Amino acid sequence: MSSGANKFDAGRVAMLARLELAPESLARFQSEMEKIVSYVDQLTELDVDGIEPTAHAAPMTNVLREDQAVPGFPRDVMLKNAPGTIDDELVAMPQVLPGGGMA
Amino acid sequence: MDQNKLTAMTVGALSDLLEKKELSSTEICTAYINKVKETDPTIQAFLALDEKHVMDAAAEADQRRAAGNARSLYDGIPIGIKDCIAVKDERCSCASKILENFKSVYDSTAVANLRKAGFIPFGRTNMDEFAMGSSCENSAFQKTRNPRNTDCVPGGSSGGSAACVAADEVPASLGSDTGGSIRQPAAYCGVVGLKPTYGRVSRYGLVAFASSLDQIGPFTKNVKDSAILMDTIGGYDAKDCTSLNTPCGGFAAALQKGDLKGMKIGLPKEYYEMDGAAESVKAAAQAAIEKYKALGAEMVEVSLPHTKYSMACYYIIATAEASANLARFDGVRYGYRSPEATNVLETYMKSRGEAFGDEVKRRIMLGTYVLSSGYYDAYYLRAQKVRTLIRRDFEDAFKSCDLLLTPVTPDTAFKFGEKSDPIQMYLSDVFTTSLNLCGTCGMSIPVGKDPANGLPIGMQLMAAPLREDLIFRAAYAFEQA
Structure with a gap:
């Protein structure tokens, strides 16, 4: 497998990750990330054919609980950390859909 | 009592004086x-300390004890809490601008368990932003100094939790360890740091970095205090679906002085043959090995053949999980929202771009890349397979020994700004990341000082999953000898 470092495109990955990078920092991130990707590329030295992947260190099984209603957090508590609210019951957001009409 | 004498005490010693009514929680x-x-x-270990919360809790503890209703032997003893572990009504910023004004609305289970025993959450300790770093220099707010030499970093990411214990600002603290974030700063600051087996301590209320690797654990001045805190914070929790439904406790009661006859300690040759380890670390390791031999332990050479790949494996898996976990910080329901954003996409892009630091951005980008279409098999799936190889190395090693003994770090605490290259910084965790990938337990214990600069050196004791008891036994014997 060829090295992934030369394929790393900081601008594209930042868009996928929903990160706005300042234009003046893009070249620096590109160069740092190429070095980091080259470093992790060393795993290609290993033959991993037939090895099962480990997703979790401990054996994991689905965990179920009794289907009993329990109180959750009250709305006013959960809205305490919201950047903006409407009528103390909704999270206020900038426009989601194109066009006018929403507050 | 002399104040400096009091603040230098261990949890165990403070408890004795509380029980004898020679000290009150208010005085402590x-x-x-x-x-x-x-x-x-000078040290800057704390991001915040709510004195009223602490003193109100102390007064309540004193009232309980006076009425004969103390919650435990430790009722009224303060514990420092890393800024990524939720304490109700206190800030929980993860040392990030994106959560600068966030206040927890509930207690993490580890903190709730501390409170059940009467321990008092004491302040918010500094860390690398979202636990990503090895020096605390990635905190968005301040640089914590190493109390043993203030020109040096305390290590990270739990640098504040290590420094506050080393500086006698608190008798013990909680941190979290994803790739060495408890053990490395414990070694750099000369305190005891335990990374428990994955699933021992509930992660409920721990802000997630890499969910398959993160684990909460204690920083203490000695081994007994570590056992006391592990007895307190550990155990099954229905709120964490990865919590192990296995008894957890009795570690402190089981400690007893004595030799280690019959115990086999493995020395992984790859850790001792690694290039670039400081001579002072090698010498301290040799002295620790001799001391263990004198205690009656049998030393056996073992091999962990995939050690050199653990860092690369760790960085792929940890960043992949982090890129998913940190997607929740989007400026919508909580946390920082950019005032410049005029639509929802800009809210995501600008809020995250303005409020995350550079190391967090690098890790989110690496994680996004290794999970992205076309690269998933080559990076993420391959790293999961390498994780299997590393896990098998450990399983094989523990067939021929009870514990592994290795250095914690290749060097002693470094100076601020000394490791400006990200990969150089990552390599200070070269001896610690494997353990998280395997989900097993390890402790950093102070074993000596570098004669040239007086900085502490730590050794790491690692055991098979759920065998913290063996670590406590060997660490206690070493400390008491």
């Missing part, structure tokens, strides 16, 4: 608050 907490005021302008 007042002494630590004064110590923080005196020392922390």
